Amino acid sequence: MTSEQKALFIIFGGTGDLAQRKLYPSLFNLYKQGYLKEHFAVVGTARRPWNDERYQEIVRNSISGMEVTAKQANEFSSHFYYQAHNVNDTDHYETLRKLADELDSKYELEGNRVFYLAMSPQFFSTICQHVKTQGLVTENGYNRVVIEKPFGHDVKSATELNESINQYFPEKDVYRIDHYLGKEMIQSIPALRFSNNIFNALWNYRYIANIQITLSEALGVEERAGYYENAGALRDMVQNHILQTVAMLTMNAPTMYTDQDIRKEKISALKALRVYDKDGVKQNFVRGQYGPGNGQVGYREENQVAPDSQTETFVAGRIFVDNMNMAGVPIYIRTGKRLTKKETRIDVVFKNAPYNIFGSESLKRNILSFKVEPNPGMELRLNGKEVNFDEYRIQSMHLRHSHGEDTRSKMPVGYEKLLYDVLQGDSASFSHWEEVYYSWRFVDAVRQAWDEEKLSQEEFQNYTCGSMGPQAAKELLKEDGNEWYFRPDEN
Ligand code: NAD
Numbered sequence: 483m484t485s486e487q488k489a490l491f492i493i494f495g496g497t498g499d500l501a502q503r504k505l506y507p508s509l510f511n512l513y514k515q516g517y518l519k520e521h522f523a524v525v526g527t528a529r530r531p532w533n534d535e536r537y538q539e540i541v542r543n544s545i546s547g548m549e550v551t552a553k554q555a556n557e558f559s560s561h562f563y564y565q566a567h568n569v570n571d572t573d574h575y576e577t578l579r580k581l582a583d584e585l586d587s588k589y590e591l592e593g594n595r596v597f598y599l600a601m602s603p604q605f606f607s608t609i610c611q612h613v614k615t616q617g618l619v620t621e622n623g624y625n626r627v628v629i630e631k632p633f634g635h636d637v638k639s640a641t642e643l644n645e646s647i648n649q650y651f652p653e654k655d656v657y658r659i660d661h662y663l664g665k666e667m668i669q670s671i672p673a674l675r676f677s678n679n680i681f682n683a684l685w686n687y688r689y690i691a692n693i694q695i696t697l698s699e700a701l702g703v704e705e706r707a708g709y710y711e712n713a714g715a716l717r718d719m720v721q722n723h724i725l726q727t728v729a730m731l732t733m734n735a736p737t738m739y740t741d742q743d744i745r746k747e748k749i750s751a752l753k754a755l756r757v758y759d760k761d762g763v764k765q766n767f768v769r770g771q772y773g774p775g776n777g778q779v780g781y782r783e784e785n786q787v788a789p790d791s792q793t794e795t796f797v798a799g800r801i802f803v804d805n806m807n808m809a810g811v812p813i814y815i816r817t818g819k820r821l822t823k824k825e826t827r828i829d830v831v832f833k834n835a836p837y838n839i840f841g842s843e844s845l846k847r848n849i850l851s852f853k854v855e856p857n858p859g860m861e862l863r864l865n866g867k868e869v870n871f872d873e874y875r876i877q878s879m880h881l882r883h884s885h886g887e888d889t890r891s892k893m894p895v896g897y898e899k900l901l902y903d904v905l906q907g908d909s910a911s912f913s914h915w916e917e918v919y920y921s922w923r924f925v926d927a928v929r930q931a932w933d934e935e936k937l938s939q940e941e942f943q944n945y946t947c948g949s950m951g952p953q954a955a956k957e958l959l960k961e962d963g964n965e966w967y968f969r970p971d972e973n
Contacts, residue, residue: 487512487905488521490582490591492618494569494609495600496526496537500630504661505600506544508898513558514550517902523585527567527578537564561589569605575616582618593623596904600630607646614650626904628657631722632713633913636929637922644915653915657904662723663911664900665826666893667854671730672739674850674860681850682735684832686807691847693813694829695727696968698821698950702778703795707786714793716769716925716932719817725752725921726913727828728813732803741910745917752920756802763931768954770796772820775946781819782943792936795819796945798955799928800962812962816955820947822970826854829967846878849967858893859884 491509493501512518526537538559545555565581567574586593597613599606606629612618619625627647634640647656662668675681684690697719703710710718729748736743758766772795773780781787781795796818803813832848851861860883868877885893894902903911913921944952950971959965 485517486519486521487517487594488589488591489518489594489596489905490522490585490589491524491596491598492578492582493524493526493598493600494567494605495528496564497528497530497532497540498600500600501526502540502544504895504897505598505901506541507548508895508901510545510548510550510558511894511898512902512905514554517905521589521591522561523589523591524562525565525578525581525585526562527565527569527574529566529568531566532564534562534564538562569601569609569612572612572616575612575618579616579618586620591623593620595620595623595625596628597626598628603630603632603634603643607643610647610650624655624907625651626655626657626907627651628659628904630659632717633658633722633918634922635713635717636926637919640918640922644918654909656915657900657909658913658915658918659900660722660726660911660913661897661900662854663726663913664894664897665854665858667852667858667860668727668730669899669911670860671727671828671852672736672744674852676735676739687810689832690808690811691831691833692811692962692964693731694831694966694968695724695731695813695815696828696966697723697817697826698824698970699817699819700821700824702772702820702947703781703784703787707784710795711787711791711793715795715797715817715819716929720797720799720815721921721925722913724815724817725755725924726917728752728755728801728803728815729917731828731830732805732808732813734805734807739910741908744910745914749914749916749920751803751805752917752924754803754805754808755920755924756804757924757927758931759927760931760934763928766800766958767928767931768796768798768952768958769794769932769937770798770818770945770952770955771942772796772818772945772947773943776948778820778947780943780947790939792932792942794932796821796951796955798951798958800958801924812964814959814964814966816951816966818945818951822948822950824856825968825970827968828852828854831964831967840874840876843876845876847967851967853884857884858890 495501541559541562542555565578599609634643675685729751733747733751736747771781782789782791798816801813830850834845838845845865849863853859862881864879865876866879868875
């Protein structure tokens with residue numbers, strides 16, 4: 483049943499790209515569905531000297547591509563208020579507090595506040611400090627802080643950031659966003675694993691041969707080169723989205739499907755990641771950088787990129803979660819920019835039957851695929867009998883499920899689901915600090931090994947735009963007698 487939520491959102495970075503492209507449309511969807519009605523207000527803060535009218539116009543623009551009537555757009559945007567504010571300036575928090583208190587009584591918000599930090603991470607700690615010390619947190623309602631990625635850039639910086647946030651907000655009130663966790667098919671992993679005994683029984687090293695995770699992007703760095711040069715694919719995608727996906731695929735069954743129990747198991751899975759030494763990184767990781775091709779320039783020719791940049795735009799790796807259930811199962815991961823197509827998918831590859839009674843032709847693998855995007859769905863590859871009467875032959879069959887048009891149109895986009903969860907106080911789809919810590923611990927080891935060994939021009943620029951990455955990413959699986967099952971470059 484749809485129940486109305488009461489809350490004040492204070493969005494730091496209210497004029498920014500994330501706020502306009504993701505947050506306002508997501509809030510509008512919650513509004514259309516009746517989760518937000520009369521009792522909500524949004525304060526956008528940023529440096530620009532806008533007023534409420536200008537801000538409301540921006541909000542209406544950001545939802546203009548959606549199904550919305552003029553009346554809805556006006557009513558929705560009338561809940562939005564703007565406060566020009568420099569987050570480093572203590573006095574501004576006083577004005578913000580007064581506005582927040584006024585809106586609290588005007589809309590009867592019962593002291594519930596969501597502080598959304600849609601700004602560069604360098605400001606996270608000062609905002610938390612000021613919000614707390616300048617009296618913006620309430621006594622009567624909840625006070626939740628939503629933090630965007632990246633959460634630090636290594637164990638050290640993440641720990642410092644966490645410690646400084648925890649001085650003002652306890653862990654239970656910190657919601658670290660990883661928008662992948664809001665995606666429908668990522669959320670479907672526990673449902674499939676733990677509500678079907680066929681998978682519950684088979685989900686371990688005895689039956690799973692390997693797991694393959696691909697997050698491929700067709701775009702290059704676009705306008706984000708400045709940020710990307712200092713991040714690279716490892717920090718930008720592996721530390722968060724890919725390792726969170728690994729945790730969902732390898733965690734043990736939670737006692738119950740509650741945020742506390744799920745987080746406990748995810749932390750255990752990430753703690754069990756095998757951390758490599760330098761040789762281990764060399765044997766198990768591949769880095770790449772896109773070179774020119776297919777009408778696109780190479781990474782080093784992009785604006786704001788150093789001509790001898792050592793930043794990787796592609797990562798592939800073989801990783802292990804050393805726990806009782808998954809020990810020894812290689813988990814192959816890869817992500818990169820300027821690959822063949824934009825797609826996220828997971829292939830869980832099962833071992834073959836112990837003996838092939840059908841003769842010499844080898845049996846195809848059973849594979850369970852989660853198609854995360856762009857077309858959410860699932861597929862199970864089985865072997866079955868080929869239809870003929872001369873010879874008994876086995877052929878591969880695909881059982882496919884994809885949600886119908888109707889369901890798809892109702893599917894929440896990532897941010898909408900996550901914002902709803904924040905209002906509900908459900909932190910299952912947000913990263914707990916310990917998950918972040920163990921992910922960075924793993925990633926730091928790879929980063930350190932790479933930083934110590936610079937690559938030459940020929941070693942980098944090692945894949946062409948539009949391919950599926952460097953040849954070495956294919957070799958990585960070949961060494962184990964395996965292959966990537968998702969091969970859009972061969973279609
Ligand atoms: P942006 O540069 O578009 O917006 C930054 C906002 O911060 C602007 O509103 C700006 O006015 C405000 N700001 C900057 N300095 C300020 C100051 N001193 N005082 C007050 N306001 C100030 O950035 P963005 O793309 O919206 O990203 C925001 C955060 O979200 C970042 O942490 C980013 O990593 C993260 N993120 C963004 C996206 C995305 O799609 N844009 C996706 C994932 C994560």
